[in-house]
Amino acid sequence: MSADTSTTAAAAATAGRLDRASARRILLHDHRIRLIELLPWVIALGVFFLFPGYRLLATQILIMILFALSLDLIVGYAGIVSLGHAAFFGTGSYVAALLVSSYGVPEPVTGVVAAVIVSAALGFVTGWILLRTHGLTLLMLTMAFAIMLHELANEFAELTGGFDGINFAPGPILGIFDFDPLWYSSNYFYALVFLFLGFLFVRAIIYSPFGRALVGIRENTRRMHAVGSPVLWRMVTAYTISAGLAGLAGAIYVQVQGNVTLGVLSFELSGEILVMLILGGTGRLYGAFIGAAVYKLLESFTEQILGTDQPYWMLVIGVVLIVTVLFTRNGFIGMYDDAIAWIRRRRRS
C-alpha cells in the first residue's frame, strides 16, 4: 500500500511538472510580444535624440512609469488597492541615498540592489499583516503605514536630513558611466534600462500561471480559494514583488538627481501614482506608460503656460481625471481598446 502510494505520488508529481510546464508554454504562446509593443521604446529613444531639452522631464516620466507599473501589479492585477505605495518608493529612495551619504557605497547599481531588497522585505512583512484585511480597511492601513513612515523619516532628521533632505553624489554607474547632471544623457539611459528590465519582469509575471492566478483573485477571490489557490500567499508574493519594484523606481529617482527629500514618502505621491495609473488604465500593463506620461506632461505644460506660482495644473489634472473616469471604461487604454473595436466593426460592415 505504501509503496503503491509513493509511486502514484511520484507519477503525480511528474505529471504536475509537465502540466505546469505546458501551461506556461501555452500562456507564452497566447501572449507573444506584438509589434506595437515596440512603440513605447521607439518613442523613448526618439525623445532622447529629438528633444534633448526635455531629458530631465522624460527621465522622471520613465521612473514614474516604473513606479506605476509596480502599483499596477497589485491594483490592476491582484485587485489590492493601496493609498500608500510611496512607502516603498520612499524606502528605496532613502536606502539608495543613505548608502552613499552614510555608508560610503557610491556605486549606484549596488544602491539599486539594496533598495530593492529592503523595500521588498518591507513589502513582505507589511503585506503579510495587512493583506488579511480587505476593502476600506486595507486602503486605510496602507495609507496609515506610509504616513507613519513619512513621519518616522521626519523624526530621524540626523539620518534622513528631515525636511531638507540629503544631497549626495553617486559614483559612476558600474564604475564606468558618470551621471550627467547637465544633459541627463547617462541618467536617461540608466532609468530607461531599469524600466525596460522592470517591464520585462512584470510582463513575464502577469502572463505566467501565477499572474493568471492574480487576475483570478481580483475577479473572484472566493472561487480562487475553491480551485485550490493559496490566496493570501499569492497576494503577499505579488505585494512583495510590487514593493521591490517601487523601491527600484525610488532608488533611481533619487540617484539621477542626486538628492532625496521627504516628498518621496509623501501621501501626495501615493495619491499621484494611483491617479496616473487610473488615468492610463489599470490591469493592462501599458496603462502605466500612458498614465504616467500624460500626467507628467500635463503637469509640465500647464506649469509652463499658467506659471508655477499657483498649482493650476492640479485643476487641469482634476478635470482630466473626472472626464476620463466618467467617459472611458478603463482610462486611456480603454479609449484605445474602444477605438480599435470601433475600427474593426467599421471595417467589417
Next chain:
Amino acid sequence: MTDTAVLELAGVAAGYGETVVIEDVALRLDKGESISVIGRNGVGKSTLLATIMGHTVLHDGVITLDGKDLSRVPVYRRAHAGVGYVPQEREIFPSLSVRENLYIGARPGRWDDTAIFELFPNLKERQDNAGNQLSGGEQQMLAIARALMSNPTLLLMDEPSEGLAPVIVEDLVKIMHELREDGSLAIILVEQNSRVALAFSERTVVMDRGRVVYDGTSETLRNDPDQLERLIGVTGE
C-alpha cells in the same frame, strides 16, 4: 482500510456567521457514489455544499474526506484534498480565456485538457474566447470542466441546470450521466429540478429546514409522487 467512504459528515451544524442554516446533518458517500439533494428553496441545500467546501462557519460536527478530518482545513487545501466545486453562479473568471479558466485550478490526473475537450467539444472551439464571451450553457460546461481539471475525488454541483434552455439542460444531463457512470468520482448534485435529480442518481437526499428528512432510493420517490409532494412541496415539473 475497509472503510470505503469518500465523504462523511457527522452531526454537522453550519451557517453564515452566527446563523445556523443546516443542523444535525449526517451523510456518507462511498467512493464513486452519486447522490442528488433536493428540497424546497432555502432549506440549506447550497449551504450543505458550501459547508463541505469550507465557505461557511462550521458550528458543530465533523467532515472527513478519505478518512482525513477536513473540519478546520482552509478552503484551498480542501480543493487540494480532492473536493471540486461547481458553484451555482458558475463564477467563470470573465477576463481569463477559456483555456486559462481551465488551467487555473489544474492538478495532475486523468482529467487533462485532452479529456476535457473530448467531453466538452464546445469548449475546445471556444478555448481562446474570454470567459465573459460565453453563453450561459457554455459557462456552465466550463464551470464543470474547471472543477474536473482539479481531478477531484468528490464533485459538488450546485443547481447546474438553473436558468438554462431545456435543450442545453439535456446536453448537460447527458454529460452528468457520463460522469456518474464513469464511477471514478463521487458526485453530490443539488437540484431544484426534481425530475433531473431523481433521474440522475439511485440515491436521493431530501432536505427540509436545514435537516435531512429523507435519505433513500430515488426510485421510491419517483414511484410515490405523494411522498415527494409531502417532502418538497412541489411535484417534479
